[in-house]
Amino acid sequence: MSEPLSTLIRNAASGHPSAVGELYGVLYRELHAIAQRQLRGSDGALTLGTTTLLHEAYLNMRDREGEQFPDRAHFLAYAARAMRGLVIDHVRRKQATKRGGEFHITSANTDVPAQPADHSAGALEELSEALDQLATTDAALAELVDLHFFAGFSFVEIAQLRGVSDRTVQRDWRKARLLLHHTLKRLEH
Numbered sequence: 001m002s003e004p005l006s007t008l009i010r011n012a013a014s015g016h017p018s019a020v021g022e023l024y025g026v027l028y029r030e031l032h033a034i035a036q037r038q039l040r041g042s043d044g045a046l047t048l049g050t051t052t053l054l055h056e057a058y059l060n061m062r063d064r065e066g067e068q069f070p071d072r073a074h075f076l077a078y079a080a081r082a083m084r085g086l087v088i089d090h091v092r093r094k095q096a097t098k099r100g101g102e103f104h105i106t107s108a109n110t111d112v113p114a115q116p117a118d119h120s121a122g123a124l125e126e127l128s129e130a131l132d133q134l135a136t137t138d139a140a141l142a143e144l145v146d147l148h149f150f151a152g153f154s155f156v157e158i159a160q161l162r163g164v165s166d167r168t169v170q171r172d173w174r175k176a177r178l179l180l181h182h183t184l185k186r187l188e189h
Contacts, residue, residue: 005072013070023075024058031057031079037152038083048090057082073161077143080151088128130183134176141176148173 005026011019024031035054060082135142147153153161155169162169
């Protein structure tokens with residue numbers, strides 16, 4: 001590592017062109033583990049590989065302007081959020097293809113019942129939408145969900161990343177879950 005992590009984070013936050021790439025390189029192992037966790041629950045249903053997800057997330061992050069990474073936790077949470085978006089986009093494309101999205105249909109046969117939607121893909125999209133709404137009201141809680149649920153960090157690890165107590169993280173987790181639950185209930189109706 002040519003520069004300390006804090007310097008790389010500051011440079012990335014200030015828009016230094018190579019800083020995000022260098023920061024990505026320094027945190028590659030952690031980002032790879034986040035990508036593995038993102039794909040772990042798919043039980044092989046996703047054709048997206050860990051390395052592909054990781055590299056696509058990097059391209060997504062590199063092309064964004066104005067993103068702020070004041071510390072390692074924010075950078076990792078942003079990476080987890082970018083990966084979550086890529087997984088959701090991949091699931092959407094796969095579902096569209098599964099339902100004939102690659103074909104142009106000119107007439108419909110009304111005798112054949114429609115296929116039921118894949119609930120796991122729908123649930124993931126609803127959770128993502130709820131998280132986006134949570135981020136508008138409390139960005140720190142949304143980041144906590146990204147770090148714990150999507151990136152797989154324990155409460156102790158998140159507490160260390162944020163410089164707070166484990167109990168504070170657990171209390172925030174309960175608050176985030178409650179707010180997400182209410183948002184998901186609103187989205188159902």
